[in-house]
Amino acid sequence: MEYLKFCFVFSCWVKFAISVYSTETPQAPVPIPKERLLVLTVATEETDGFIRFKQSADYFNYTVKVLGMGEAWKGGDVGRSIGGGQKVRLLKEAMEGLADQEDLVVLSVDSYDLIFAGGPEEILRKFQQVNHKVLFAAEGLIWPDKRLADKYPSVRSGKRYLNSGGIIGYAPYINKIVTQWNLHDNDDDQLFYTKVYLDPLKRESLNMTLDHKCQIFQNLNGAADEVLLKFGTDRVRVRNTAYDSLPVVVHGNGNTKMYLNYLANYVPNAWNYEHGCSHCDDDLVDLSQLQDYPNVLVGVFIEQPTPFLPEFFQRLLTQDYPKDKLKVFVHNNEVYHEKHIQKFWEENRNVFNSFKVVGPEENLSQGEARNMGMDLCRKDTTCDYYFSIDSDVMLTNRQTLKLLIEQNRKIIGPLVTRHGKLWSNFWGALSLDGYYARSEDYVDIVQRKRMGVWNIPYMAHVYLVKGSSLRNELKERNYFVLEKLDPDMAFCRNAREMTSHREKDSPSPESFHMLRPPKGVFMYISNRHDFGRLISKANYNISHYNSDLWQIFENPVDWKEKYIHQNYTRIFTENVMEEPCPDVFWFPLFTEKACDELVEEMEHYGSWSGGRHEDKRITGGYETVPTDDIHMKQIGFDKEWLHFIREFISPVTLKVFSGYYTKGYAVMNFVVKYTPGRQSYLRPHHDSSTFTINVALNNKDTDFQGGGCRFHRYNCSIESPRKGWSFMHPGRLTHLHEGLPTTNGTRYIAVSFIDP
Known part of the structure; x- marks a missing residue:
């Protein structure tokens, strides 16, 4: 027995000595060439979110293959309930031709609510450091079955639960996972991956783990307070302060879509302190190159007594835009202002292409009137843009209409603020109950210390909408009436969330019951120019003669x-x-x-x-x-x-x-x-x-x-x-x-x- 103890101690000492005195160093793994990374994503339509995803991918030169484009969505309303199985089915079909490529790394990610913050080299390096064959994104909240929480392996530090919005792994192993799919398109994709991962034998044999400390994947749901922007000289990163990590993939899952929109105003290179706005001049419409100016329907809304209304109309008249290309729709809800409108009409009746007034005798609500104005453009195929403006907006910039059209956005408004105050026509963020919350950058945007074109969750008073969008993404009626919300809040919620609806135009009885994914039309505010101001309607006493x-x-x-x-x-x-x-x-x-x-x-x-x-x-x-x-x-x-x-x-x-x-x-x-x-x-x-x-x-x-x-x-x-x-x-x-x-x-x- 003593001899055996001696032999064991001696062998341990020899191993230690060899490790200390050996001149050889361990070989670092050979970096995976970025050409061996393939990004697979599912997108059935080119939404604003998908276009943004592609822009961030192109910035870092990712190789991206889009699955399902043009295919009818049958995966359910994933924003509000279980679903998304169609994504697994499409991934399964795509992996059939990639299964034998052992050195190929596949990155499967969502696209509508996801951006890249780093490049292929970084993501491959971090994946190699994990030393697993498959890595799933992780989050602190469990979905969709909370009863499975106890079956997850415990973790000493980090996120414990799987999120299917991000998966990276070697092609053969990804293929082995998705070949197990035998469910329906509207079954839940995350539940499927969760059950595979929670099986101890499969987890071991497929060498799977989770990105517990957000080295690669940052899911924002339940983690927004962990994340802040890190400004660099070349680009902006998202930093996770809980784990001091710089995630490469940022996913606005759950109810964090608007927070992702905020982050994407900067990440990866949209804006920084060195060069300002990088994408503001992308895809501009050059009006000088057009054969003719676009037709614009101007919707004017006078919903309560408003100071300086004659001056408001004069500023509209002096917009530097061909008046024969402008049709004017006015909803006036105040008898007091009928004299002002009558005078303006008498003096300028032949200036505009057309001039239509709906007065207080019609007894329309604000929402009904705004729906009417927007419908006039929606139904008129020659209407290229709809410009909605409230009577409390003083446009001091005569080029406003041209500047907004040039930016080429589906919905865009000019920043207007109340003189000497931080009150403006947009919100930088929303509270949990859907009302105003101040974003970190709100004051700088209002004061034009940061100038650009900003994706925001709420706007009012003045904005431009593409006519083509009104006849496509925004073709549903009654946008300005929703629950107990103000008309402008209803419009913004409907635009950004696009509540899923039945495909009523589909001839197939089966597809009639299928739900489309939310469109998420982005709304932008521009503060690149000084456009004008908001006037105050408070304490406006109309009992005086003037x-x-x-x-x-x-x-x-x-x-x-x-x-x-x-x-x-x-x-x-x-x-x-x-x-x-x-x-x-x-x-x-x-x-x-x-x-x-x-x-x-x-x-x-x-x-x-x-x-x-x-x-x-x-x-x-x-x-x-x-x-x-x-x-x-x-x-x-x-x-x-x-x-x-x-x-x-x-x-x-x-x-x-x-x-x-x-x-x-x-x-x-x-x-x-x-x-x-x-x-x-x-x-x-x-x-x-x-x-x-x-x-x-x-x-x-x-x-x-x-x-x-x-x-x-x-x-x-x-x-x-x-x-x-x-x-x-x-x-x-x-x-x-x-x-x-x-x-x-x-x-x-x-x-x-x-x-x-």
Whole structure:
């Protein structure tokens, strides 16, 4: 016994010594040539997901063979229940001719919801390191039979359960697996592979294992929080933070399709910080090379009172696109806006190819109206594009329609945002209940720090849809009505998920009961250009005669564009200001539209004071130098007018009265009316202000004769005021002045005594 123990110890020592002192090193396995890797995938239709899969495969030069293209799908609704057996049957047929190629490695993957993040060399190297003949993708959730969970081999670390969306192995071994298939096309493929794998004898004889730590396959279902983007100089990778791995194949299985769409906006080379967007110029439509411009149906939707609607229509009119190629469909749900639409139609009735209005008397819901607009294009075979736009979209880019058509997407919208806010017309992600969630890149896209064309889960307000898609992938009716969702949410869900439906057009009774796979039409948002903005419809009070005047708070940019003189900013850059009398400054302030609407508002109110000394509107009830006027406060415009003073008068004050910082406060803000029959002039007086502004609201010689202002101390008169221009002059001490007689017509001016 002692002798045997000695022999055993001695032999162990010899083996150890040989291993330590031997100069020979183990031979690394010979790398498998990338030419010996064949990718097999099943796709019966060229969906957007399949096209994306092919693009990622082509980027890495994979050899791909597509199985089942053009064949009727009989594999069930795999997105919502068991099915997919057709994939196994097609793979079985394909492997019959490959079974004897012992050095061939077959990679079987899904295609509609899968992309490559690495190349053939990497995937083959990682497969060799596993040292098994067949490797299945793994995931942390078990499907479709949870009762099989206990039969899985336990793992110390990593994903435990098989996923059939990714399989890699040597051809003879893959063939031995799929030859066992003897079920139907609508039976479950994953259950089949699971049962093969869980058989201990088969698992041993076929040398199978799972990719427990996502070295090759990354299934996103149940693992989205493990994954983040890793930006490199040449391309972007997906990194699994749980196992510190860089998966080669990324699979958006289960309910992670939208998360895959997000990742694919970057992976493998769609966008990075070095070169920006790589695919934005792929497959562009060159409009200059077309014989004629495409026909576009423009659907305009006015579903609630909307500020600046006349300006909205003018921007539509100024789109740089042949108007004979545009048909316009308008759904107006607001009686208030009928006057605006009528005026636009009367002025432009012969501009467009056609102009159809459906008004509030039709009593259509939003969903019904939007379905109607889309159906008009769907049924018209000459309709190349359908452009849907809501009345709260201000397209400041005249090239918007052309730019969207050029991008050549089935559904694409221009990014529009609310001024000064992160509110936009798209969502970067969805919450579990299908509502808004902020994606990691949302803010950068909205602020255009990352510019490109982005696959997103939800859009609204404005988008372009190909007419051919409406007659094919999107041919079903009633897209805008779904459960209790808003119409835009219903449309987006129907487009991206494409709920499977019966093949009603099939003549075969058997195929009538077969379900097609989801289409998953991708929706894109482009922020490659500054397209425009969204205006706010909140707090829009239509009780005024000209309600847009009150929008200085809610929509300051549109208010400024409509009401502030186009040369106002030149006051500070080119010195357009004039000084007709000492310390009397004259500058452009209001547009003609602002002047007209302010006068209309006052006349609509109608209660002019009559120029009497007794005035209950002011403190003390007595006006020493009365005018025939209406106060801004009387029409509920005082708050807006004071804000206007702070925003547009205060900067001018600082320029002309150097060193004086106005409080921008005024008690007396009013519009004065001069007529020969009521009050034609104003006697000499000082204003109760530090300085005064006096804005001409109509035109001399056109609307009235006479008028003007005379400053006594300097014996200087200004007798030809310009409409929309303002005087600014000191009030209390130095500038005694009078209003010169209006001899004919009616003269209107807006006055403020600032810093009383």
